[in-house]
Amino acid sequence: MGHTVTITELFLIAMLIIFAAPYLVWRVFKTDYWAPLVVVQIVGGIILGPGVLGAAFPGYYAFVFRPEVVQALNGVAWWAVMMFVWIAGVELDLEEVWRRRGETGVTAGLALATPLLFGAAAAAVMLATGGGWAGPEGRTWQVVLGIGMACAVTALPILVLFMEKLEILRRPMGQRVLRYASLDDIAIWGVLAVILLDWERVGRQGAFLVAFAVAAFAMRKLMPRLVERDRWFVSLIWLALAGLAADWAGLHYMVGAFLAGAVMDARWFDQARMDQFRDTILMAVMPVFFLSTGLRTNWDVGGVAVFGAAALLLFASVSGKLVGVHIAGRILKWAKGEAAIIGWLLQTKALIMIIFANILLDKGVITNAAFTALLLMAVGSTMLTIPMVSPRLRKMAGLAAKSG
Template sequence: MSQLTVTELFLIAMLLIFGLPYALWRLGRTDYWAPLVVVQIICGILLGPGLLGNWLPAFYQSVFSGAVIQTLNGLAWWAVMLFVWIAGVELDLKQAWQYRRESFITGGLALSVPFLFGAIAALLILQMGPYWLGTSGYLWQFVLGVGMACAVTALPILMLFMEKLGILRSPLGQRILRYASLDDIAIWAVLALILLDWDRLGRQVLFLALFFPASYFIRRLMGRVPVMDRWYLAFIWLAAVALIADWAGLHFMVGAFLAGVIVDVEWLGEKALDDMRHWVLLAFMPVFFLSTGLKTQWQLGGWMVFGAAAILLIAAVWGKLLGIKLAGWILGWQQGDAAIIAWLLQTKALIMIIFANVLLDKSIITADTFTALLLMAIGSTMLTIPRVTGLLARHSLQRNQPE
């Protein structure tokens, strides 16, 4: 393929990125246990250096040349910035505050128990050897990062799954969104703590000092301009905050989330934002999944990476189940609610992958740890729909039985 131009190689890569997942998803009819977004993540791993690079090294090196990867990375960065920004815009804590006792107890236990299990799992993995900790990472950053990766819930994918199950707008669905919203704040707060850089502390203080007055100005401005101007201003604001956050050492994804938090859904329109999330997920995020797959490594051997992923998966699943069970016991939930909520909050996929990407970019974890976390996220997310479908059917029968 040496005679092909960079543009042609880029388009071959795009054909693989969009064509392979769609073919597997549609022809394999995987939607029940692996929705398209999960298949896209899996295909990102398949097209990475550890698998395609080993099976067809000449083809891999030709298609995914340095110039092509650089171009794909640019698309992936913007895609994930948009996605995280949307997650920030959609964050609504009004309902959580209205039901604050239930929300804080459930959200707290849904996060803290799997975090504790994940932190223990991180320490166990480190006993397998020193090759899991990144070159720039400290022990506390690794434990905190891996623990949070086991606890995280992917709010955008959770909404997608609940819509698929027909419960998004139901009282149960709205409860689950309240719990997940609180976890969403904790995820980015912990990430900011992990990325705290004493050498650039002055920059980070300056970033926060500028962010709040600038946010006030943007909010006043966006409330006064036409809707289309709000979209343009939102994207300018997104790029500016992400840039300054990255310059300050907090990573551009933290900036993207903060840029979204101060934007009200009503300014842009709920339907327009839903449509945008759909199109970003459809048209841009597959490039991010491929970019993620290119970071996976199997240098320690598949069995060690899979072993670490299994430990992390057990910690994530059982931690979440126990945490939600405790919340249900404290709050006196009806029978069956805790299991449904716990399995839906297992959904990790995108947000955990984004979180782990930041840890890898900052060399807090190694590529092998990143691969294990990625496999854990895939496994946890794939368990969600099959488990919840059966639980919902049983739950509905119990509710409809005469007393």
Template sequence: MTTTEIFLIAMAIIFTVPYLVWRLGRTDYVAPLVVVQIIMGVVLGPGVLGRFFPEYHAFVFTAPVVQSLNGLAWWAVSLFVFIAGLELDLGMTWRHRRETSITAALSLGMPLILGCAVAFVLMTMGGWLGPAAQPWQFVAGVGMGCAVTALPIIILLMEKMDILRQPLGQRVLRYASLDDVAIWAVLAVILMDWARVGRQVGFLALFALATWGVRRLLARLPVADRWYVGIVWLILVALGADWAGLHYMVGAFLAGAVLEARWFGQAQVDQLRHHVLLVMMPVFFLSTGLRTQWDIGGAAVFLGAAMLLAASVTGKLLAARMAGRVLGWPPGEATTIGWLLQTKGLIEIIFANILLDKKIITHETFTALLLMAVFSTMLTVPIVYPRLQKARERLKRAG
């Protein structure tokens, strides 16, 4: 068969298998389609399909096919991270800066501390530290992996639970937005290549200057032209960041974060996010799954994932309770917010991909972080939705 035919077979698998599992298995309550796609990416990778059906795996995922899939995945994730940057509402965060900064600082700091402790333990076990990593980079990277909150996935889940446009949902978005900024800033520090620091300083200086010009330009253009200019801006900033050694995804996020979603129309931004998730991101999930490995043993990888998940969930819940006491939240609200903020999803996977690309973590660490992201996201709706229902019933009785 030709490479084109095998590529189309791979695409058919990527889009058909997760959809059938999601639809026929009716998993939406526990695992929305995006979570099923992430899981199936792991299943179709070398650790599962490649182990039990090596000949079939080798036939479908040939080097030319994988190269083509990777190209689509790079573009898909660039668009997705750009949209995540656009969705940051830094103005609203500033208007509620005391509440937001206290909650965001705690929800970032507590799981970061616990995650760093887990990273120290993993380093003593061997097989987890990447070949190009300094110990501090590994510890900080894994720790921040536990502190990640997946802003785009939280938006999808809160929309499903009908709280996105309510005061609680908007507060959670502010907390997650500020944490997103901090996480990407810390990632830039972790990735700092001191041999190329001149390039990086030059890129950041040029980026700041170009941002001023692009913002002035976009504010004066019609909406249709803003999208074209915005996409070109995304490409150039991603290219510059990768050239400087910061990784193209960092550039993609920065490109979106300095722009205003209102310039493009919130409804159109929501539509683009939906279409990217529908049409392109499944390819990224498969590309991610192809990078999973279990060379140090499946049990060890699952143990590492469980330790990381415990650090993340415990840290987020403790942080929310501490914030609730300081800010005087109603009883039970802190736990709900904590469970929402522990959602990992796609941002965790993107974060782990960057660490793997830079050889700060091994494929086994990457697999553990990926499993943590899956389990974290699957926990959110089954735990939060019943709590919201009980809160609504209490309000009805009180009314």
């Protein structure tokens, strides 16, 4: 008598593929310099999705990734990425940003505004060439601003991992870059809230902001009175509540997740435990998010135009970020070569840009074709970071000790 494969078994087969395939590629081909494991996982999700293996072997895709399995994977992915974004919010050091607000504001502002303008110009070119980029709910200004901001994003959590790899995270240079990226992170979610503003539900959104401010004040009073173990449990409850409230208000659960972390104080948590928690999430559950991202990637929409758009966006993103940081360096009189290192470090986009683009896709602002082009741009810019920064750091060994 034949055995009928259950949904549970299919789910575990999918999990086996998710974890085994990228790891084996990363380990066997020793890709760490050009493509750290997180990048291999993102690319692996794309390859395992319907656009590559799904198109080549439709039977495999239909058998393993049934709607029930995909829905279960999405549930894991939602919670995983909410925790990861929450950590990014917790890691923001707003006090240090305020102490160095002049230098930080100039650098972060130019590092964000210039690639945003370059990306917005690229989006305008894309829209002028024809349809296929704007989603059913996306107005022209939303698409242009959304794609422009996607080109300006820096992924703070992945940046932290890369700077750990480069051994500069705890050094003054690393802390400087974190300050710049932290300010940009706030701006990213602020712009996203503007893009997603639902005028029909503005009352809900206003109520959310007022209620969140009150709840955040209460949380900041409560947390210091708790022992650290209880702080972790309360924080996760707070994360779920903030994500639910933000989604109900018509913003997005990711906006709530980031805000939930941003109002937390990193001093409330042991740094070693927070690092371990972040690394565990990245290793144990984030690969599921990367796969679920790949499952949304449709190469059939847009055809070759997707690759052309991705190249245009990559140029806008990289050149915009480097130009902006070099202008900041001129204003602040940095040493020669300093702006190049900081500019390339801030190219790290993969995770947050994918989250950002996922939200735009979910809300119908962009299409699958635009999402795929942004995804390729994010992977490309992230893969460039380590190879471009590592030799520059070796040539300027003393730069990492400069505090700004």
